[in-house]
Amino acid sequence: MNLRELSQMLELSQTTVSRALGGYPEVKEATRQRVLEAARLHNYHPDAKAKSLATGRSMSIGHVIPSLLHMEMTNVIFSEFIAGASEIYAAHGYDMVVSIVADEDEMKAYRDMAARRRVDGVIVHGPVRDDPRIPLLRELGLPFVVHGRSTGVEASYSWLDVNNRRAIERATRYLLDLGHRKIGLVNGQERMDFALRRREGYLAALSAFDVLQDNELMTSGDMTEPYGFTSANQMLELNDPPTAFVCSSIVPTLGIRRAIEGRGLTVGRDISIVSFDDVIGSLPNGTPEDPTYTATRSSVRAAGRRLAEMLMVRIENPLAPDEAVLWEAEMLLGQSTGVPRLEKS
Amino acid sequence: MNLRELSQMLELSQTTVSRALGGYPEVKEATRQRVLEAARLHNYHPDAKAKSLATGRSMSIGHVIPSLLHMEMTNVIFSEFIAGASEIYAAHGYDMVVSIVADEDEMKAYRDMAARRRVDGVIVHGPVRDDPRIPLLRELGLPFVVHGRSTGVEASYSWLDVNNRRAIERATRYLLDLGHRKIGLVNGQERMDFALRRREGYLAALSAFDVLQDNELMTSGDMTEPYGFTSANQMLELNDPPTAFVCSSIVPTLGIRRAIEGRGLTVGRDISIVSFDDVIGSLPNGTPEDPTYTATRSSVRAAGRRLAEMLMVRIENPLAPDEAVLWEAEMLLGQSTGVPRLEKS
């Protein structure tokens, strides 16, 4: 059933039927009801591409994710994000098109989406320092918002970020307050902007307590479970091993736990962990009243929702001023922290 | 830059330019080169929706995922699947549109996609017993393939499934062979078809060894980490606790580990675990030579690739006979299993 057939059936022009369906005022109320009724009866829905072609708006949002290097995000975090974003898209009548590309094809993927006019806007994931995608999208004139920020990019753009620096600084300070002085940092890939900021926060806390930076107590890598396991094991084998860990995500935290318990030690009693928690559906951090891990927490799903809203605004009005949103993470005390017990001294 | 502008610039008709770009033979080679050159120079890419409207093919594939009840899959497994599928889509020039909807809107989402002719086909995720989506899609005439099978659906359809029954039967038999007799099953939601089959496999193995089914040793639920933790803890508190667990996914397996070690026991030595492993990027099961968990394994990413290919075929030729693919899971011996030590006796 298409518009022509429907309008012939109703003995009305396509114009009138289209306007009736679109809610325009220049059609008699009785007629509108007749049209609505018939449309429902015959399950008429305007063809998406014809509508898009006529209006010039594709009514879809693009997400480009580089598959290889960002495997950490491809998985847990990304799907949590799109779960949030897609709620908003649906509410506004937008579809979500996601394109997983090899890292080296990422820029081409954006150019392509823009040239083919496939999407009305995009959300940029996992910004790195001096991220080239931001100037590219600006040049392409494609509306976009960024999940995170890119140190080094001067141009203005819309973003939403967690205050990663402060979140990890607080986490580290908490451990320092408990008396820990050997604190391992199990960080994400430090080419990612968020990981750089977290490292800064960690170092800031240490220096506030006059603790010297120790490069053997800092690792950077893809946030997988084995990565956490390996990092923790390496550090625990040092002469002067850490009594606590600060970890960038719940996933490697699980590996840290495995390493600790594999050595016959107990998390929270012998070795403390503070994690960053993105609030992953399948990996919830215990219950809100009794978190498994002491953690600084910020929902990536909520970030997806908020960024989607910001993007909708930019699409409606491309000339709107850029919007910058910085969220503070909340800190939850859980079972994974305590005063140091295994100090070398 | 659109076709009209490009063809005016070249002083050719739109027809000729279109054909030159499309690789049709009825255009002189010199002309084709001239066109190709100009197209590249001006970064001309045909407008996706105009092209789709003209050809009648939307060149995109839909994925509908119900957000609430399938949260287990929304996260880890689903994103692993689409990572595989999207490789194939990209290679065939298709885009992927994903739509996360409230459970009760799922059928509507399919109807909508079909009526608006938004996609050329869909992949159905997480089939349940008597899944209503299969007859619906058949009625809508929308090409589709199913990841898994639906017990109770008589009609023919294309699917790819892992032999879940046999995989879990083998896993359970392995534990029985080692001497375990109290074996806990930490299963997925048993309204899901795959979970039902796994339960059958578990029970078949037990009865082959004349071990009685014990309902206290079987749980069913969303495959999260805390679910594994809680299930394992409950069972371990029984008078006659299990000496081993069979678990439906690596995610709850992590929770089982936490429960075991939380009681001062050691995985593999005191309590054994065999898991099903979907091969999740961020949660790899140790290294191939030395798996952390003994597991039956089948890559969901590979399934995504294969199903995407099957769907492409169906779209090319909707009358092609349905295809059914059953994969056997491989079984890997890891560090998480051993002979029983803590028997009540």
Added chain:
DNA sequence: ATGAGCTTCCAAAGCGCTTTGGTAAATCAA
């Protein structure tokens, strides 16, 4: 030289919608 058969190009229709620029009929103000 002539018609058949290629080669190479093009005008125009059509995909299914929205939107512009109307026009008749009904209503209203004076």
Added chain:
DNA sequence: TTGATTTACCAAAGCGCTTTGGAAGCTCAT
């Protein structure tokens, strides 16, 4: 009553592409 508005509708253009159905211009065997 008459001209001005308002109401309720419609024909047709246009979005940017593909594809159909030619049509010139060439080549070439006869």
